[in-house]
Amino acid sequence: MMNKCYSIGDLMSMYYEREFAAVEQMPIPKLSSKHNRKMKKAFRIFAENRMSINNQPMKTVTGRQISLRKRIILAVIIVVLLAFVTGSVIVFVSSGFRGTVYNDNTRIFAFDVGGSPSVIEEQYMLSVVPEGFELCEYEANDIYVYSLYKNSENQTLAFQQTVKSKFHPHINTEGYDLQETKVNSCNAIYIEYINAYGVSSTVIWDNEDYILELFGNFDNNELRDLAISNEIDGF
Amino acid sequence: MISAALAVLESEEQRNELSEIYEQNVSNFYNIAFQHLHNKQDAEDTIQDAFLAIAKNPGPFFDVAVNKRISYINVIIRNTAYKMRDKKHKVSENEIVLDDTIIDEQISVEDMMLSNYSCDKLLEFIGTLPEATKAAVYLKMHLGLKNGDIAKTLGISQDAAKKRVARGMKQIREYMEGLNDE
Numbered sequence: 001m002m003n004k005c006y007s008i009g010d011l012m013s014m015y016y017e018r019e020f021a022a023v024e025q026m027p028i029p030k031l032s033s034k035h036n037r038k039m040k041k042a043f044r045i046f047a048e049n050r051m052s053i054n055n056q057p058m059k060t061v062t063g064r065q066i067s068l069r070k071r072i073i074l075a076v077i078i079v080v081l082l083a084f085v086t087g088s089v090i091v092f093v094s095s096g097f098r099g100t101v102y103n104d105n106t107r108i109f110a111f112d113v114g115g116s117p118s119v120i121e122e123q124y125m126l127s128v129v130p131e132g133f134e135l136c137e138y139e140a141n142d143i144y145v146y147s148l149y150k151n152s153e154n155q156t157l158a159f160q161q162t163v164k165s166k167f168h169p170h171i172n173t174e175g176y177d178l179q180e181t182k183v184n185s186c187n188a189i190y191i192e193y194i195n196a197y198g199v200s201s202t203v204i205w206d207n208e209d210y211i212l213e214l215f216g217n218f219d220n221n222e223l224r225d226l227a228i229s230n231e232i233d234g235f
Numbered sequence: 236m237i238s239a240a241l242a243v244l245e246s247e248e249q250r251n252e253l254s255e256i257y258e259q260n261v262s263n264f265y266n267i268a269f270q271h272l273h274n275k276q277d278a279e280d281t282i283q284d285a286f287l288a289i290a291k292n293p294g295p296f297f298d299v300a301v302n303k304r305i306s307y308i309n310v311i312i313r314n315t316a317y318k319m320r321d322k323k324h325k326v327s328e329n330e331i332v333l334d335d336t337i338i339d340e341q342i343s344v345e346d347m348m349l350s351n352y353s354c355d356k357l358l359e360f361i362g363t364l365p366e367a368t369k370a371a372v373y374l375k376m377h378l379g380l381k382n383g384d385i386a387k388t389l390g391i392s393q394d395a396a397k398k399r400v401a402r403g404m405k406q407i408r409e410y411m412e413g414l415n416d417e
Contacts (some may be wrong), residue, residue, distance in 0.1 A: 011358065012361065012373040015373075020309050025263070026269075028261070029275055049290065
């Protein structure tokens with residue numbers, strides 16, 4: 001009988017080759033957006049650790065990597081220019097958002113728009129809606145998807161999905177402050193208004209693909225709970 | 236303020252070797268996980284956990300030859316799927332108490348002369364070993380990873396990695412000796 005020479009390493013490799021060759025290759029279902037977000041996060045961690053281990057620069061799809069020194073110089077120039085242009089600039093910064101604070105409003109932008117879709121690729125709709133609310137308006141284009149719900153008492157609940165690069169709304173912050181929070185581990189901010197008309201709030205969160213907003217006649221806790229329920233339940 | 240301005244400059248889309256492998260082989264990875272879990276959510280979680288483990292400790296990924304990286308990830312995904320399945324069914328693998336004198340230097344790597352028949356029998360025997368043991372032996376003996384890297388890759392202690400390798404090697408060698416006696 002013919003004999004061959006194997007190491008244990010060879011045998012282990014042969015074993016796994018056979019095992020993986022036997023795996024039935026079926027078409028896979030569409031993977032969830034939660035999965036895609038988590039994978040993006042893993043790739044970001046890998047990129048960061050890769051730099052420290054191998055001291056290898058990141059391979060980029062577009063453009064050249066700007067050195068940290070140059071980036072800091074550019075950042076300082078941007079800040080100085082902003083201060084020069086606006087007279088004085090107050091900047092709002094949270095984990096997921098940044099913004100410029102004006103007298104009566106704050107213009108909000110998303111951090112880290114790289115890798116997020118530049119157009120709406122998957123439309124989100126609320127899967128959890130408070131009892132009694134029904135969809136009464138719906139509008140969608142490449143940049144955003146907007147849906148408005150109302151109940152019999154004419155209370156409103158609006159939901160908007162916006163591509164990150166096009167998200168730069170002015171939020172009314174006259175007499176109110178934006179607060180930082182989390183929506184099911186996503187970076188989020190909220191603001192609650194209490195005035196003669198009652199209570200209303202806005203919750204904005206970054207699910208890594210899009211910026212999602214809920215606003216309506218609810219206090220901030222109710223709205224944040226609703227945001228979390230929809231994140232868990234899926235859109 | 237500076238950090239806000241810096242963030243604006245860091246918005247460039249970036250890719251890396253790991254994401255490229257994922258994009259090219261995602262259906263293969265999914266099918267490996269799904270084969271053991273039969274559940275979409277669990278299969279997704281398995282892939283996420285496996286890639287996160289690699290992302291947190293990318294050293295071994297770069298130590299592995301480029302043409303072996305997909306097999307390396309396949310093995311991690313399979314091991315993660317087994318762990319998830321066992322966790323769901325509350326199965327725990329007890330570490331066999333091994334003689335502490337078993338150290339790496341005593342793990343023989345000599346080649347073995349085997350007939351095709353013996354080879355098939357041996358592969359069949361390897362299949363009966365616990366998945367965690369097989370994965371550890373594979374990472375050590377085929378990919379040449381250090382115990383510390385095996386530990387981080389499989390999410391176990393360095394001591395457990397060392398024991399699994401030693402245990403697997405011991406069992407394979409004993410089986411080999413039995414085959415030779417036949």
